[in-house]
Amino acid sequence: MAGCYFLTSYGSQALVVSWLILASLVFYAWDFPQYLFLLGSSILVNFTIAQLFLSREWTKRLKLSLLWLGIGFNVFLLGYFKYTNFFLDVFQDLAETQFTFERIVLPLGISFITFQQIGFLMDAYIGQVKDLRFINYALFICFFPQLIAGPICHHKTLLSQINEPNSISINSRSMLIGSVFLCIGLFKKLFIADAIALFVNPVFDLAESGKGITFVEGWLAAVSYTLQVYFDFSGYSDMAIGLGAMFSLRIPVNFRSPYKSASITEFWQRWHITLGDFLTKYIYTPIHIGLHRRFGKNSVLVRQSLAPSIAILLTLMISGFWHGAGFQFIVFGIIHGVALIVHRFWQRSTIGRRFASWPHWILVARTMTFLFIIVTLVIFRAGTLQAGFSYVQTLFGLHGFELESSVGRKLPIVVLSGLLLWIHLLPNSQELMQRVTVGVPTENNADWKWYHFTPTFRWAVACAFLLVLSVACLSRTQEFIYYHF
Amino acid sequence: MKSPRTFLLVFFLCFAVLLSIHGLINFLTDPFGIFQKYSPDFLEPFKSDRFLTRVGKAELSRSGKCRTILLGASTVEVGLDPDSETWKHKPVCNLGLTAGNILELEQVLKLSISENPDLKEVVLAADFYAFSDLEDFKHDFAGSAFNPDLNWFKYYFEALFAERTARYSYLTLSQYFANAPPLYTPLGFRIGHHNPNTLKKVLESIELDSKNGGILGSFTYTGKRIEEFKRILSLSCKATERSSVVILPSHALNLEYYRIMGLWETYWKWQKDLVNAWSQISEDCKQNVSIWNLNTYDGENLISFDDPQNQFYWERVHFKKTMGDRILQILNGKALGRTSNFSSLQDVENLRSKLEKDRATWLEKDRSIRDFIQEVTKSRTRVGLAQTN
Numbered sequence A: 001m002a003g004c005y006f007l008t009s010y011g012s013q014a015l016v017v018s019w020l021i022l023a024s025l026v027f028y029a030w031d032f033p034q035y036l037f038l039l040g041s042s043i044l045v046n047f048t049i050a051q052l053f054l055s056r057e058w059t060k061r062l063k064l065s066l067l068w069l070g071i072g073f074n075v076f077l078l079g080y081f082k083y084t085n086f087f088l089d090v091f092q093d094l095a096e097t098q099f100t101f102e103r104i105v106l107p108l109g110i111s112f113i114t115f116q117q118i119g120f121l122m123d124a125y126i127g128q129v130k131d132l133r134f135i136n137y138a139l140f141i142c143f144f145p146q147l148i149a150g151p152i153c154h155h156k157t158l159l160s161q162i163n164e165p166n167s168i169s170i171n172s173r174s175m176l177i178g179s180v181f182l183c184i185g186l187f188k189k190l191f192i193a194d195a196i197a198l199f200v201n202p203v204f205d206l207a208e209s210g211k212g213i214t215f216v217e218g219w220l221a222a223v224s225y226t227l228q229v230y231f232d233f234s235g236y237s238d239m240a241i242g243l244g245a246m247f248s249l250r251i252p253v254n255f256r257s258p259y260k261s262a263s264i265t266e267f268w269q270r271w272h273i274t275l276g277d278f279l280t281k282y283i284y285t286p287i288h289i290g291l292h293r294r295f296g297k298n299s300v301l302v303r304q305s306l307a308p309s310i311a312i313l314l315t316l317m318i319s320g321f322w323h324g325a326g327f328q329f330i331v332f333g334i335i336h337g338v339a340l341i342v343h344r345f346w347q348r349s350t351i352g353r354r355f356a357s358w359p360h361w362i363l364v365a366r367t368m369t370f371l372f373i374i375v376t377l378v379i380f381r382a383g384t385l386q387a388g389f390s391y392v393q394t395l396f397g398l399h400g401f402e403l404e405s406s407v408g409r410k411l412p413i414v415v416l417s418g419l420l421l422w423i424h425l426l427p428n429s430q431e432l433m434q435r436v437t438v439g440v441p442t443e444n445n446a447d448w449k450w451y452h453f454t455p456t457f458r459w460a461v462a463c464a465f466l467l468v469l470s471v472a473c474l475s476r477t478q479e480f481i482y483y484h485f
Numbered sequence B: 001m002k003s004p005r006t007f008l009l010v011f012f013l014c015f016a017v018l019l020s021i022h023g024l025i026n027f028l029t030d031p032f033g034i035f036q037k038y039s040p041d042f043l044e045p046f047k048s049d050r051f052l053t054r055v056g057k058a059e060l061s062r063s064g065k066c067r068t069i070l071l072g073a074s075t076v077e078v079g080l081d082p083d084s085e086t087w088k089h090k091p092v093c094n095l096g097l098t099a100g101n102i103l104e105l106e107q108v109l110k111l112s113i114s115e116n117p118d119l120k121e122v123v124l125a126a127d128f129y130a131f132s133d134l135e136d137f138k139h140d141f142a143g144s145a146f147n148p149d150l151n152w153f154k155y156y157f158e159a160l161f162a163e164r165t166a167r168y169s170y171l172t173l174s175q176y177f178a179n180a181p182p183l184y185t186p187l188g189f190r191i192g193h194h195n196p197n198t199l200k201k202v203l204e205s206i207e208l209d210s211k212n213g214g215i216l217g218s219f220t221y222t223g224k225r226i227e228e229f230k231r232i233l234s235l236s237c238k239a240t241e242r243s244s245v246v247i248l249p250s251h252a253l254n255l256e257y258y259r260i261m262g263l264w265e266t267y268w269k270w271q272k273d274l275v276n277a278w279s280q281i282s283e284d285c286k287q288n289v290s291i292w293n294l295n296t297y298d299g300e301n302l303i304s305f306d307d308p309q310n311q312f313y314w315e316r317v318h319f320k321k322t323m324g325d326r327i328l329q330i331l332n333g334k335a336l337g338r339t340s341n342f343s344s345l346q347d348v349e350n351l352r353s354k355l356e357k358d359r360a361t362w363l364e365k366d367r368s369i370r371d372f373i374q375e376v377t378k379s380r381t382r383v384g385l386a387q388t389n
Helices: A002-010 A013-029 A033-055 A060-095 A110-125 A134-142 A159-163 A172-208 A215-246 A264-270 A273-295 A300-323 A327-348 A350-357 A361-381 A385-395 A413-425 A446-451 A457-472 B004-029 B041-052 B054-062 B074-079 B102-115 B152-161 B163-177 B199-212 B226-239 B252-260 B264-284 B321-331 B348-365 B367-378
Strands: B068-071 B092-094 B121-125 B242-247 B290-293
Touching (some): A002 A013, A172 A385, A172 A457, A172 B004, A215 A361, A215 A385, A273 A300, A327 A385, A350 A361, A361 A385, B004 B152, B041 B163, B054 B102, B068 B102, B074 B321, B102 B226, B121 B226, B152 B163, B199 B367, B226 B242, B242 B321, B264 B290, B348 B367
Parallel strands (some): B068 B121, B121 B242, B242 B290
């Protein structure tokens, strides 16, 4: 940061960008230096293909071949590093063999990097990328705050900022906004999410080991995990936004109070927003259009119902598999896909419209959505599909309604209730920062004006207090949940 | 505030002040005994919770005052009193670790030898549980001075600022203000934490453990942990004047638990391995290393948990100080008015046949126990990677 500050004062933007690339690469290489080459070559190949699109007029066929080559390259890298172990394990199970193989270590942030680059290539293919410089592109991909767990930045969001002259600068205002976001993010991750993990992990470990868990401890751990995953990932996203803001770069918002959603469709518009945007634009839409063109010209049923439903299901399956190499992730995706399709039909039905006009419906819908998320996240968290299903059976009382708990530590009900009230009632980070984060997309919520961050003495003390609490929790840190996705 | 600069200035100043206050409280309270020189003496008796952690036990070892050390697991921690009159070389440090295993004990001994120049005697309590192949360093071992690869910067940073330190500081201070009695003596001996068990509860715990696996459900023994045992003995022989190895007694019902779990043969194989290792090391050792197995099927080890005179066992594994004092009398060669026929372990087969005879007599007298054992054995479950070869 000091180097960047010096270079922004006395150097050119190119030097600043180069400095940030260097810092990002050092950050990346800290744990996995062997994958630095992989990151570098991936950036180089994608840049070269995008540059080829821009450099001259190609025939449509050749251009499409180039695009497929680029996508194939990215998917191959992701497939090899993320899914080889999984497929070999599946093969071993099916063939009942027991050969040993060296397991491949997942490179940091490969899923995020791959999607970001595929999105970029597709936009370059359709001519949405006009201006391309290597160092700017390299920083767009490897900028350290968003490198390991997103958000998945669109080139129009981040690359366009980097392309602007003198856009990267460190000043007191950028530091102010960045520090506050960073404090909030650190607090969410270190103080809340990591503390919850201490209660959640033993129960899920017990469930995975095949030993029974009771009805009550199952629900407590499931609700706790729902909170943990939100505070963990949204905390990381806040940190990324904060670190970006320190350099005057605006990283896109990734969460907008997802647990306040009144439907599963709304949930996916509020949860991991940048992934949702990517999936909608680059997977759902092409599949939908393809099906529509091929089968929907003469059929209303295909056009209005089948094509979007198939597209939704495939997209969510891919989303599930993207999250992790395991059947539980695929099933998680399928369940969410089915829920989205059901909701789509429900919204259009007469009964759905009637319910929607009922004044208290929002409360019922929110509760149902939240419960659905709790139950499906259990499958997402479980180490295996079998453990996930068994856990869900426990939640539905199929293994009895035992109230006692065999796991020693439980999240106190008062804390759990407080956190639930927080996520359902209080404003999120962006709403809190509405008055100062000009440029970062925010949700206008007039109800919370009294709560907005203003650079006052009280806020400075409060932020310092959050930071001290976070520093105190550094010793018990858990990996980011999305670290290996 | 007029400018962002002022906000940042106030923010960083507040952060520095708050962090310093937090660090200063932890430094002065010093709940783990890391900064003992600077911490007020009046807090010392209320820091005894530190011995719940490996960090605290390691600091006891680092104090440099130990002339005798007791190595082992929780049986040592709750049963062997370092303040006993029978010790020849005092002060004695009770370095028994909750759920400690042989891997950890090797590091405990290494640290103790390097930090205690006047170390004369080592008592190693060999615990069957501690020799499982699957045993590994426990979670908080890595953050203690026992860990040879400890990151000292991180260690002191955590001693000052970590949430855990703050939690133990709070415990220390609240115990001081409530004048609460300590959990441990200053030399690491755990006092007064167990609730006396009834026979019904003990039998229930055996039944439950046999169904869900308990600690021994995934017990795996191939003898590879014997290497660590050899290294411990060898180190002790070189660095001290006197070494003893002892298999501490447990209630006869605990031996039955081994049997129920299908580990009876493994238990004796383990003892043979111990004796073989002991004889190999003893050959090169100048001192006379003693080796004991204090498990029997008579006397105190058969006492009923419902007996009001039960001064010997908390439950089937952990024995009380009265029993511990008897053990220390044996180990330290003092006169003993005993009822159990405690034995040294040089002849494993002899010992086994004696125990089998005593067991048969016991079960003949107490048929309800015999029926219970037969019933539970039928329904036992072994989970995970259980192996007994």
